[in-house]
Amino acid sequence: MSTQTASNPPAAGARKALVVGLAGIALTACGLLVSGGHIVAMSWLVGVSYWTAIAIGMLMLILIHHIFDASWSVVLRRQFEHGLSAFGWLALLFLPLVLASVLGPKDIVWPWMNPAGEIHGGHTVGHDPLYLKKASFLNLNMFIGMTVFFFASWIWLSARLRKASFQQDKDGDVKWTFMNRRTAAFGLPIGALTLTFASIYWIKSLEYHWFSTMYGVWFFANCVRGALSIGVLIMLWLWARNDYKGILNNNHWHSIGQLMLAFTVFWAYVTFSQYFLIWNANVPEETFWYNLREINADGTANQWKWIGIIGILFGHFFIPFLFLLSYRHKVSHGHMRFISLWILAVIFLDICYNILPVLKDAHGNALPFFSLNLVWTLSATVGVGGICVWAYLRSFMSAGAKLIPIRDPRIKECLTHHE
Amino acid sequence: MPAQSYGLIATFETPAAIYHAAEQVRDAGYKHWDCISPFPIHGLDKAMGLKRSIVPRFSLAGGITGFCTGMSLIWWTGGYDYKLIVGGKPYFSPMFAFPVSYELTILFTAFATIGGMLFLNGLPKHYHPVLKYEHIKRGMDDLFFLVIESRDPRFNLANTRSLLEKAGGRDIKELEA
Numbered sequence: 001m002s003t004q005t006a007s008n009p010p011a012a013g014a015r016k017a018l019v020v021g022l023a024g025i026a027l028t029a030c031g032l033l034v035s036g037g038h039i040v041a042m043s044w045l046v047g048v049s050y051w052t053a054i055a056i057g058m059l060m061l062i063l064i065h066h067i068f069d070a071s072w073s074v075v076l077r078r079q080f081e082h083g084l085s086a087f088g089w090l091a092l093l094f095l096p097l098v099l100a101s102v103l104g105p106k107d108i109v110w111p112w113m114n115p116a117g118e119i120h121g122g123h124t125v126g127h128d129p130l131y132l133k134k135a136s137f138l139n140l141n142m143f144i145g146m147t148v149f150f151f152a153s154w155i156w157l158s159a160r161l162r163k164a165s166f167q168q169d170k171d172g173d174v175k176w177t178f179m180n181r182r183t184a185a186f187g188l189p190i191g192a193l194t195l196t197f198a199s200i201y202w203i204k205s206l207e208y209h210w211f212s213t214m215y216g217v218w219f220f221a222n223c224v225r226g227a228l229s230i231g232v233l234i235m236l237w238l239w240a241r242n243d244y245k246g247i248l249n250n251n252h253w254h255s256i257g258q259l260m261l262a263f264t265v266f267w268a269y270v271t272f273s274q275y276f277l278i279w280n281a282n283v284p285e286e287t288f289w290y291n292l293r294e295i296n297a298d299g300t301a302n303q304w305k306w307i308g309i310i311g312i313l314f315g316h317f318f319i320p321f322l323f324l325l326s327y328r329h330k331v332s333h334g335h336m337r338f339i340s341l342w343i344l345a346v347i348f349l350d351i352c353y354n355i356l357p358v359l360k361d362a363h364g365n366a367l368p369f370f371s372l373n374l375v376w377t378l379s380a381t382v383g384v385g386g387i388c389v390w391a392y393l394r395s396f397m398s399a400g401a402k403l404i405p406i407r408d409p410r411i412k413e414c415l416t417h418h419e
Numbered sequence: 420m421p422a423q424s425y426g427l428i429a430t431f432e433t434p435a436a437i438y439h440a441a442e443q444v445r446d447a448g449y450k451h452w453d454c455i456s457p458f459p460i461h462g463l464d465k466a467m468g469l470k471r472s473i474v475p476r477f478s479l480a481g482g483i484t485g486f487c488t489g490m491s492l493i494w495w496t497g498g499y500d501y502k503l504i505v506g507g508k509p510y511f512s513p514m515f516a517f518p519v520s521y522e523l524t525i526l527f528t529a530f531a532t533i534g535g536m537l538f539l540n541g542l543p544k545h546y547h548p549v550l551k552y553e554h555i556k557r558g559m560d561d562l563f564f565l566v567i568e569s570r571d572p573r574f575n576l577a578n579t580r581s582l583l584e585k586a587g588g589r590d591i592k593e594l595e596a
Contacts (some may be wrong), residue, residue, distance in 0.1 A: 272517065279514055282507070325479070327471060419460050 013134060014393035022385020024379045031376035039367075040110060041100055041109045042377050047380030048097070049202060050226075050351050051388045053219065056085045056195050057227025060220070062161055066177075066184035072255045074414035075247055075404040079234045080227065081165055082395040084158035086388040091151040093384055111358075112138050112208045119363070130209050138208055143201055150194045157187045165408075166400045172407035195220055203351075206358040210289040214274040221267035226347050228260045229340035236337055241401055250331045251418040257330025260343070264324060268317040285366050290308055293357050296365040303368040304357055311349040315342075324375060348381060422572025425548035425596040426452075426568040427579055429588025434460045437563040440586035441466040444567065447582055451571040455549065455564040476537045481523045481531020548594050566594070 028047075031040040058080040065073050100108045107114035107125075112134075115126030125131050129222040132137070160183045196216025204215050212218075235256070278286045293304040302342040320343055329335040337346060356377070357366035395401075405411060431437040434456070441454055445468040454463060491512065497503050498511030508515060537543070549555055549566055558564050565588060567579050576593070583591050 276517065278516060280506070280508075325475075327475065416461075 010393045012398050016387045016391050017389035024383025024386055027379040028376050028383055035059055037108050040375050043376035043380045044353050046355050046377050047384040048094050050381050051384045053223045054226035054230055055086050057223035059190050063184040063187045066180045069409040071413035072417040074408050074410050076231055078405050081162050082392050085395040086391040087155045087158055089387050089391050110205055125223050138205055150198045153190050153194050168407050169402045175411055203354050212274050214270050222347050225343055225372055226264045229343045232336050232340040253331045261324040264320045292366050297363050304366055307369055315345040401413045423596040424569045425594040426566055428552055428564055428566045428592050428594055429583040430590045431563040436587050438466050440565055443586045449571050449573055451568040453566050455558040457559050477535025478528050478532045480530040485523035485527025486520045489523040490516050493519055548596050
């Protein structure tokens with residue numbers, strides 16, 4: 001079993017991840033004293049959203065694996081199953097945001113939670129017709145109930161998938177494969193709806209005047225791209241530990257690289273569509289969201305414009321797209337490591353781009369990206385990430401599962417993928 | 420003995436047999452030879468020592484051509500040849516030219532890929548010497564053939580025949596060009 005491998009003992013790694021996670025959380029907490037609750041709460045939302053997105057991506061990839069009865073991804077699926085163990089911790093880490101909104105200033109994160117909150121033009125949220133029309137959807141009870149439902153669905157689906165897969169290691173019964181396929185059949189619509197509404201409640205409702213029907217799809221694309229990139233890093237880690245030597249061949253790398261390329265194009269398609277339709281219609285109710293991310297009230301460009309062009313357009317699409325076109329890059333470990341880290345970084349930028357411009361100065365301009373606030377955003381992301389990696393490694397080390405699903409009916413096909 | 424020889428053809432019963440035979444022919448240094456199989460055999464390209472196909476380069480060239488065609492089409496028609504304001508937008512913007520460019524990128528990539536594949540394979544081809552072989556139709560059903568062409572510099576009727584025999588081929592026949 002994997003735990004006996006001498007190099008890179010995961011127990012030490014898990015301890016390190018936990019320390020990094022707690023240190024990140026502690027540093028973020030220090031931010032409360034420096035930058036105040038509002039800014040730190042938004043940074044925390046970035047961190048939690050980022051890692052929840054990756055966990056959702058893993059969940060969706062496992063469900064897609066089962067619904068298609070896929071073969072090449074059998075060995076990687078086991079690692080994603082370990083990754084799913086982070087959901088419980090993510091729910092716990094989301095809790096401070098809800099508690100702060102209930103116990104502290106109501107609009108510490110989501111402005112619509114405070115009916116007395118002032119909006120543009122001296123009105124309050126409570127008298128805003130655009131809020132009142134949406135009040136049956138955007139209210140605290142719905143928000144809490146839905147958030148509990150989201151995490152409960154993800155944790156429940158994860159538990160079913162993990163149980164069936166780990167149990168099959170022991171008894172080799174094919175019924176677990178069929179159980180997972182059934183879970184995938186009803187789990188995919190549940191996953192699609194919950195991740196869509198989660199992105200609407202948690203991120204889009206930060207600007208509750210704004211609307212975009214592409215939002216859930218945009219979020220999904222980031223989820224899967226993040227999960228695939230983490231998947232590549234796990235493959236590299238297990239390769240370096242000698243665990244995956246003799247298991248993976250070039251075709252596994254090629255296959256995951258192709259998926260990364262496909263989802264890069266998919267992400268670009270939906271993200272561009274959202275921008276293009278709003279640009280083309282040119283309706284102020286929609287364009288203000290992009291204006292805020294491009295110009296200040298006086299018409300000068302702000303930092304978010306360059307984040308959008310360099311980070312999102314080129315960093316998130318053109319560079320990974322052109323890079324992943326090449327077969328040689330897809331089967332080279334060094335290149336795959338680079339592009340996975342790159343994609344993880346630009347997903348972070350994308351989440352920031354969607355959340356942070358809600359923080360405004362006295363003139364209604366978005367606060368710049370490069371500022372002290374970035375420290376809290378990074379520390380929150382590293383902090384939550386440390387906890388997720390720790391949860392993954394704990395599951396990885398547990399005696400419940402083998403390194404690969406050795407009794408999966410497709411395992412032989414996977415080990416000889418295209419050979 | 421045929422007047423003009425195309426090469427030697429040998430028959431194999433299983434994918435594994437032709438796979439290992441291909442490895443031996445590859446290691447013997449032959450360049451002009453091919454395998455005939457009813458279905459794709461995983462790894463046979465490697466066993467034959469084939470390099471990766473250059474079809475993707477045709478695809479890339481087609482894609483770039485398509486993208487540029489789309490952009491210049493929109494710019495030429497709306498922004499240069501007959502300037503027209505549509506929906507209060509600029510004469511030209513990559514924004515609204517993008518959907519057209521994107522579609523043409525895909526279309527031209529597909530054309531270039533199919534065209535490049537046909538070109539590299541020398542298709543369509545109305546005649547090939549192996550078609551004269553009496554059992555060739557079973558190469559679409561349940562048999563595997565290995566053909567070594569006589570234009571190969573290493574080709575030598577006796578030596579090549581013994582190589583094919585050693586590799587496990589049966590019914591080794593000489594093909595007429």
